[in-house]
Amino acid sequence: MTTTLVNHQIRLAARPVGLPTRANWRFTSEPLPELVDGDVLVQTLYLSLDPAMRGWMNEGRSYIPPVGIDEVMRAGGIGRVVASRNPDFAVGEHVSAGLGVQEYALIHAAELKRSGLFKIDLAAGTPTQWLNVLGMPGMTGYFGLMDVGQPKAGETVVVSGAAGAVGQTVGQLAKIVGCRVVGIAGGTAKCSWVVEELGFDACIDYKAGPVRDGLKQHCPNGVDIYFDNVGGEILDTVLTRINRKARIVICGAISQYNNTTPVKGPANYLSLLVNRARMEGMVVFDYADRYPQAIAELAGYLRTGRMKSKEMVVSGLDTFPETLLKLFNGENFGKLVLKVAD
Numbered sequence: 001m002t003t004t005l006v007n008h009q010i011r012l013a014a015r016p017v018g019l020p021t022r023a024n025w026r027f028t029s030e031p032l033p034e035l036v037d038g039d040v041l042v043q044t045l046y047l048s049l050d051p052a053m054r055g056w057m058n059e060g061r062s063y064i065p066p067v068g069i070d071e072v073m074r075a076g077g078i079g080r081v082v083a084s085r086n087p088d089f090a091v092g093e094h095v096s097a098g099l100g101v102q103e104y105a106l107i108h109a110a111e112l113k114r115s116g117l118f119k120i121d122l123a124a125g126t127p128t129q130w131l132n133v134l135g136m137p138g139m140t141g142y143f144g145l146m147d148v149g150q151p152k153a154g155e156t157v158v159v160s161g162a163a164g165a166v167g168q169t170v171g172q173l174a175k176i177v178g179c180r181v182v183g184i185a186g187g188t189a190k191c192s193w194v195v196e197e198l199g200f201d202a203c204i205d206y207k208a209g210p211v212r213d214g215l216k217q218h219c220p221n222g223v224d225i226y227f228d229n230v231g232g233e234i235l236d237t238v239l240t241r242i243n244r245k246a247r248i249v250i251c252g253a254i255s256q257y258n259n260t261t262p263v264k265g266p267a268n269y270l271s272l273l274v275n276r277a278r279m280e281g282m283v284v285f286d287y288a289d290r291y292p293q294a295i296a297e298l299a300g301y302l303r304t305g306r307m308k309s310k311e312m313v314v315s316g317l318d319t320f321p322e323t324l325l326k327l328f329n330g331e332n333f334g335k336l337v338l339k340v341a342d
């Protein structure tokens, strides 16, 4: 059956300098081989588009090896099992895995663990929610805030990229814990949404005026936790407003990912010394053993309406090169998802 299927794929053709363009990608198609014992064939339904993809396109050492030239681009996704010679996975089941930017992922028995293949429960969340609050960004927000940030009721939490995938989980969880939550996001629509729909106490539109003024206004008691998704100048500014024993969670630095000049580090880092504060990086994959517990908790909040989950879905594998750029120009509103098939 599988030999009649043709798999369309997007491969890394060249490493980008600055923002990626179409020239960095190569579109290929190839027939799928027959399955052997242990194999699972997954049809891609939705792919997670992540800022980290930009880092994976670079040469060099990181927390995960770079995508090789000519390799199918790495991507997490939700799919449906369409053929299986593995007793643990039946045709028709919905799964989450590292599927890659392609229509089908053939996962061999030896690659099962590395691919992260697991069945998802559509009663707990929609496929796109499994890429958002119940997926990698949700896990990042959960463990970054709860483990690294260690919030306590009454503290002030500031989160940048507030209307994005990670930011929306961080802010809503911090509210559940009893914190004062101030978001930082670009534009009125995003700022209104996190306050009016998600229940943040305030949101600073960094495109409309100085973040410093917004922090003064909305964090009169200083900042106890800064969950940083963007780095650069915003990080530097928040450092001037932190409290004693503040925690800065270094989750990401999207403002720096397409730099053609060296990353801009925080000039105000001595604020950590003065305030006996801590700045700590985190990588979500370190918490993989604890995902089930976090998923159960977050699914409970979704079910009872204590948390919301917003995704922006763009259709068509072929649109991948341009759709990815939405993360870097702020056109995505909520978790950015690429729909590959119905």
Ligand SMILES: NC(=O)c1ccc[n+]([C@@H]2O[C@H](COP(=O)([O-])OP(=O)(O)OC[C@H]3O[C@@H](n4cnc5c(N)ncnc54)[C@H](OP(=O)(O)O)[C@@H]3O)[C@@H](O)[C@H]2O)c1
Binding pocket: 049, 050, 051, 052, 136, 137, 140, 161, 162, 163, 164, 165, 166, 167, 184, 185, 186, 187, 190, 229, 230, 250, 251, 252, 253, 254, 255, 256, 282, 283, 284, 285, 326, 327, 328, 329, 330, 331, 332, 333, 334, 335, 336
């Ligand atoms: N450490 C980990 O394990 C881990 C895991 C997942 C994600 N992350 C990181 O978490 C961050 C958020 O990821 P996400 O998936 O949730 O993305 P996202 O927030 O859904 O999308 C990216 C957003 O970043 C904002 N942005 C882009 N350029 C910016 C700039 N120059 N200055 C300020 N904001 C900018 C835009 O929002 P505005 O319209 O508000 O500007 C854009 O919508 C990223 O840095 C990512 O690398 C880390």
